[in-house]
Amino acid sequence: MKNVGKYARGYFMPPVKSMKWAMKEYITEAPVWCSVDLRDGNQALVVPMTLEEKLEYFQMLVSIGFKEIEVGFPAASETEYAFLRTLIEEDLIPDDVTIQVLTQSRDHIIKKTFESLKGAKNAVVHLYNSTSVAQREQVFKKSKKEIIDIAVTGANLLQKYASETEGNFKFQYSPESFTSTEIEFALDICNSVLDVWKPTNDSKVIINLPATVSYSMPHVYASQIEYMSDHLSYRENVILSVHPHNDRGTGVADAELGILAGAERVEGTLFGNGERTGNVDIVTLALNMYSHGIDPLLKLDNIREIISVYEQQTKMKVYERHPYAGELVFTAFSGSHQDAIAKGMKWREEKDCDQWTVPYLPIDPKDIGREYEGDIIRINSQSGKGGIGYVLEQKFKFDLPKDMRESVGYSVKNASDHLHKELIPNEIYDIFMQEYVNIKEPMEFIRFSFSNDDNFETTVTLNVNGEMNEFQGVGKGRLDAISNAIQTELGIAYTNLVYKEHALEVGSESQAVSYVGVTSQNGTVYWGCGIDVDIMTSSVKALFSAVNKLVASEGIELNGISTSKTTKHA
Structure with a gap:
């Protein structure tokens, strides 16, 4: 392709090798899941959800088992603000569920955010600012020190307004565009925020490291996460979180390797809805763990119902080949x-x-x-x-x-x-x-009778083109006797009579089903099936079904009986 030279690798490897994650075979326990469907996912919809739709979606997330749910950016719009107040004032948030809200590092935005949270039982206030080279140079035109000052100012404001607001609050910080930020600088800004909050065992904080845009292969992201995990201040009192996007189609792999590298928490959405190619897909992540025998601590045993609510409220569709959830993913055509x-x-x-x-x-x-x-x-x-x-x-x-x-x-x-x-x-x-089954052309079986059970002498009655015909036969068993009558009296040659039978339940009536295979002189095997309340009759019907297929397929003329009016059975 042309212009390949214009693309440089937009990520930064850690200054020292961080590869302990590569020695781990699989994830041993579920992370803390934080759904961002109602914020990150909602802002990516063509038509964002209404208040009523967000309320129904929130209830679904609770029923699935999410204990942390980011509900919006309340300072951004009246709908977001009203949704949060409705959740709090109508007591719709279970005691064991923590809501999360997003805010920029700006005084009036943080102030309004805490106003919206008044009375919240448990809430995470999520502070972020952009830290990447491109954002610093092109968007904000600020130095590293100025970018750190923005984060530190926001961290202090969170403490100030939290102390003045009724509610129980936890803090979270995200260096937005972490993956395209120099790792040493990402560490510096996170540690600067931590120095303001000074987390303790009783008051832990969240450091969230988003792949806001995915630039690298998953092992690079894992190494970045591991480096941060190893060097963050107050590490024992920090909950390390990841928030991968799916620009390279590796969102799930990024999250899984990020967990191996030290992440204890994952932010994502159901089915991966989100900006551009989407957020990491929590359904896939959770069921990947489930397939390894690890309880994901999410209730996904009613996937069709979850899909129905998701599609109704977001107006998005779950692709037929979507892992685990797609309509065709358990289907085999081959x-x-x-x-x-x-x-x-x-x-x-x-x-x-x-x-x-x-x-x-x-x-x-x-x-x-x-x-x-x-x-x-x-x-x-x-x-x-x-x-x-x-x-x-x-x-x-x-x-x-x-x-x-x-x-x-x-x-x-x-x-x-x-x-x-x-x-x-x-x-x-x-x-x-x-x-x-029960094929009647060219010969329709009517009845049979046996005059001698020892020699199995039979008389078979057939209907061919409206005319009744009787034939006799003798055999080692009943079906053998009837088969011999067909071959001797009608001149139909076949060998290798194969037979199988079993009971067949159809509604409340128990019937017998039989299968018969016969081999013609040219070596072709023809199969027939018979169904009847009587096992012997079902066997005879199966035999005639097979022989009728042989006669019709090979154009055999029956001895002394015209079949010109019959239609050959395909």
Whole structure:
């Protein structure tokens, strides 16, 4: 691409190597989660939420289990101010939930912020100012010392107004654009603020290090976080927080490595809503931990309901391939994937497994409120026999023989390919019923009878083009006798009669289902299925379904019986 030389690396590595985080394998406990949906997320919406929408969203965040929620920038607009006052005055904030508000380091803004917080049971006042090279030089045109003075002035004002305001307050400071700030300067300004607040074990403060714009690979951010963690003053009384954005598509990785590097708190949004490419996605972060057996301490087992409220209030959409939450993320269309999932689910059922190890599914979809039927395996022209067989078994209780699944699979895939569409379970059922079950053309089975149970002598009655015909046969068993009658009397040759049966529950009625496969002289296997309240009758219907497919497909003429009026069954 052209103009590549105009882009320099916009980040700063620590002056010493900080790589202890790289020795850790995984996150061992959930961080403190702070939702910034109602502030950072809300300001990024095309149409910000109304007061009523913010109230409903707040209640959802509480129900999910967030204990810290940034509710807005109350000095910025009347809606923000009114929302905060409504939460406080109508006692809508649970005792174990801390609200957070944002403020710039300006006297009148901080004053109004504390006015909005009067009577708050627990609140974090979040002070920030920009510290990056670009912001200092291009926007504020101030020296490092002047930028530090802005932060220190704000820190002092927070203490002043907190002492004059009814409520319980904790302080937070963010060097905005931390990732594009020289690390030594970021450390200096944070420590200057800490020297004002002098945090103690009983009065801890939050230092939040945002990737306001993501410039580096995640390991660089981790090294920056680790350096700050190792060198911050009053470290034992500081809660270290990260606030990654997703400009490089690495927001989740930045947060995860940031936690390994010493961060104890994460600010983010549901599904990653936020400025530009968004904030870090807390749903993905939390369920990543869950997939490693770590309780994220958030209630995400009703993901569809959460998505519904999110989409309604933000007017945003959760992408179909969004990790964990997307409509298609647990869905397999590929035949090989479907086969592996179906076998994995069966293995899990047979072995009564405690651990989740199903191929292609990192977590059990049911744990977040998703259903196996219609969620895991969906059918189109790319699907395979395993997936189609799985749908018929899970949804309709047809346990097809292994070899029959291939035949049914081709029929269903061909239909999907011809229609250029995904097939829903009922459409798959209709195809199976039409092409395999109780087929009556060219020969419709009417009845059978046996005159000798020892030799299994049978008389079979058929209807071909409205004419009744009776044929006799003898065999080693009932189905064998009827099969011999078909072959001898009608001149239909086939071998390798394969048979399987089981009970089929349909509503309140118990029926029997049978499957029969026969091999024609050219080696093609034809399968049929029979359903009846009587197990023997279902077996005979399955046999005739298979033989009818053979006759129709290979154009066989029946001995002495005209089939010219019949329609061949595809």
